[in-house]
Amino acid sequence: xxxxxxxxxxxxxxxxxxxxxxxxxxxxxxxxxxxxxxxxxxxxxxxxxxxxxxxxxxxxxxxxxxxxxxxxxxxxxxxxxxxxxxxxxxxxxxxxxxxxxxxxxxxxxxxxxxxxxxxxxxxxxxxxxxxxxxxxxxxxxxxxxxxxxxxxxxxxxxxxxxxxxxxxxxxxxxxxxxxxxxxxxxxxxxxxxxxxxxxxxxxxxxxxxxxxxxxxxxxxxxxxxxxxxxxxxxxxxxxxxxxxxxxxxxxxxxxxxxxxxxxxxxxxxxxxxxxxxxxx
Amino acid sequence: xxxxxxxxxxxxxxxxxxxxxxxxxxxxxxxxxxxxxxxxxxxxxxxxxxxxxxxxxxxxxxxxxxxxxxxxxxxxxxxxxxxxxxxxxxxxxxxxxxxxxxxxxxxxxxxxxxxxxxxxxxxxxxxxxxxxxxxxxxxxxxxxxxxxxxxxxxxxxxxxxxxxxxxxxxxxxxxxxxxxxxxxxxxxxxxxxxxxxxxxxxxxxxxxxxxxxxxxxxxxxxxxxxxxxxxxxxxxxxxxxxxxxxxxxxxxxxxxxxxxxxxxxxxxxxxxxxxxxxxxxxxxxxxxxxxxxxxxxxxxxxxxxxxxxxxxxxxxxxxxxxxxxxxxxxxx
Numbered sequence: 001x002x003x004x005x006x007x008x009x010x011x012x013x014x015x016x017x018x019x020x021x022x023x024x025x026x027x028x029x030x031x032x033x034x035x036x037x038x039x040x041x042x043x044x045x046x047x048x049x050x051x052x053x054x055x056x057x058x059x060x061x062x063x064x065x066x067x068x069x070x071x072x073x074x075x076x077x078x079x080x081x082x083x084x085x086x087x088x089x090x091x092x093x094x095x096x097x098x099x100x101x102x103x104x105x106x107x108x109x110x111x112x113x114x115x116x117x118x119x120x121x122x123x124x125x126x127x128x129x130x131x132x133x134x135x136x137x138x139x140x141x142x143x144x145x146x147x148x149x150x151x152x153x154x155x156x157x158x159x160x161x162x163x164x165x166x167x168x169x170x171x172x173x174x175x176x177x178x179x180x181x182x183x184x185x186x187x188x189x190x191x192x193x194x195x196x197x198x199x200x201x202x203x204x205x206x207x208x209x210x211x212x213x214x215x216x217x218x219x220x221x222x223x224x225x226x227x228x229x230x231x232x233x234x235x236x237x238x239x240x241x242x243x244x245x246x247x248x249x250x251x252x253x254x255x256x257x258x259x260x261x262x263x264x265x266x267x268x269x270x271x272x273x274x275x276x277x278x279x280x
Numbered sequence: 281x282x283x284x285x286x287x288x289x290x291x292x293x294x295x296x297x298x299x300x301x302x303x304x305x306x307x308x309x310x311x312x313x314x315x316x317x318x319x320x321x322x323x324x325x326x327x328x329x330x331x332x333x334x335x336x337x338x339x340x341x342x343x344x345x346x347x348x349x350x351x352x353x354x355x356x357x358x359x360x361x362x363x364x365x366x367x368x369x370x371x372x373x374x375x376x377x378x379x380x381x382x383x384x385x386x387x388x389x390x391x392x393x394x395x396x397x398x399x400x401x402x403x404x405x406x407x408x409x410x411x412x413x414x415x416x417x418x419x420x421x422x423x424x425x426x427x428x429x430x431x432x433x434x435x436x437x438x439x440x441x442x443x444x445x446x447x448x449x450x451x452x453x454x455x456x457x458x459x460x461x462x463x464x465x466x467x468x469x470x471x472x473x474x475x476x477x478x479x480x481x482x483x484x485x486x487x488x489x490x491x492x493x494x495x496x497x498x499x500x501x502x503x504x505x506x507x508x509x510x511x512x513x514x515x516x517x518x519x520x521x522x523x524x525x526x527x528x529x530x531x532x533x534x535x536x537x538x539x540x541x542x543x544x545x546x547x548x549x550x551x552x553x554x555x556x557x558x559x560x561x562x563x564x565x566x567x568x569x570x571x572x573x574x575x576x577x578x579x580x581x582x583x584x585x586x587x588x589x590x591x592x593x594x595x596x597x598x599x600x601x602x603x604x605x606x607x608x609x610x611x612x
Contacts, residue, residue: 014411021417032423034446035435050449095328102321117336119589121539123563124582128339134357151335183320212428214542219568230430237434244438251431258426266419
């Protein structure tokens, strides 16, 4: 029983830690609360001094405006996010497999290039893409934006997938080979199912990054027929500076994927952040 | 990598029970096998290589080309700009904005990552102990990192608004008069740095927390037996053992923070004047921020930014290599 007493029983002695933890979290998340609060504030209360700390008289005008104005933008963002996930997986899953299991030479070089690729500022990429797209006539197109957004995720995805796949025992692949499976079938039927956690992590992040992207959207798609939600918010800010409840309501709605992600796939999120930084 | 000296055993074992005499000598078979997986590997890698060439290398090349030509909007579409060599670089480096933007970039980057790291580390140590709700609370800390930047940027902008922002209202309670956070030249840079620190804390917390998990409990127990208090344990055990993870966190933070545009652009657009303009914001503004796109200087500034990022990236690689060498050296 000495083992039991060695550690303080959770509960009494750690209660102050829980209290402090709750306080710190509340402090950290105050801006998020404020966004929510403002989204429910009536326009006439917006300029109140001091501001209302709680939405005592909540209004849903802001959310009404979202439904009226921003539904197409939300749809566009969803499409761009999904397209970006598909493109990212299509490119990075085979490449991750090649780096983890197939290539004997050139691994280091490819990893190096991917690392450098992640360091290139997105402004630079945006200017480059703009210059290329002008000639191709891809400016203001959703496809062009999907391609551009995927460049945020692809290097990260290849590295995460390669790191994960190199943990798959080679014996499993050899077993598949003995059963007569070629490299492609081994990849599809053995490696991908085993690597589904990594695939999920990569998909979540590429979706979230595409959904959140502002720089590429504001440069490559700013006059498009179909603009993503980030531009929807930006246009709101430019147009009606008085109706911050609408802006913040849109912001709340635009945050939904992040919230869903955190609830549904928290361990993948934390895993993904760490995998990107401390590989191996 | 020397292929032939790798352990031969599993690969040579004849699949399907072929009679050994018919099989070619092991070494030769291995060679062929390795060559065929190398080809398969290249085939699987091909989409990525093509992708990198078309969507990374080519835009970068275009960027480089823009910076050594004098591109007007007309020439941009027609593609007949005049070659000007390094004139753009000379103009950028000697312009008044450059010194200010460089100073802002360094201030923004170093103050941001120093504060993010310090706060992130303190929180990671705090959350190392298990207490009720610790997992949930730590997960909630991720929220700022997951929100779209336009969402957090505009929320901060509204909180810091001069007339009726919540921050000024709270300060007023302490008798501090109105501060125009975003439009006062003395405060604009501080404001965007504050918002950026808030954005970066979760990233630091998650990585450092993961790093802390790898420090064995026994070390703390031993330190406690030796009479070390919490403060001493932190400086003698936690901090030294966390150094590799810290280095990576800081360098990644450096590289990410150097290229930040969104937060600053959304909150202040680099203003008032240029007081919160960093190199990345400057580049963005030249190209896309005004009605008159000026791509050549924008690309020039961007290329200078790449040089800075690469310099830090090189440090990162050296560090990683040294760590690898250390790890391998430790093994018997």
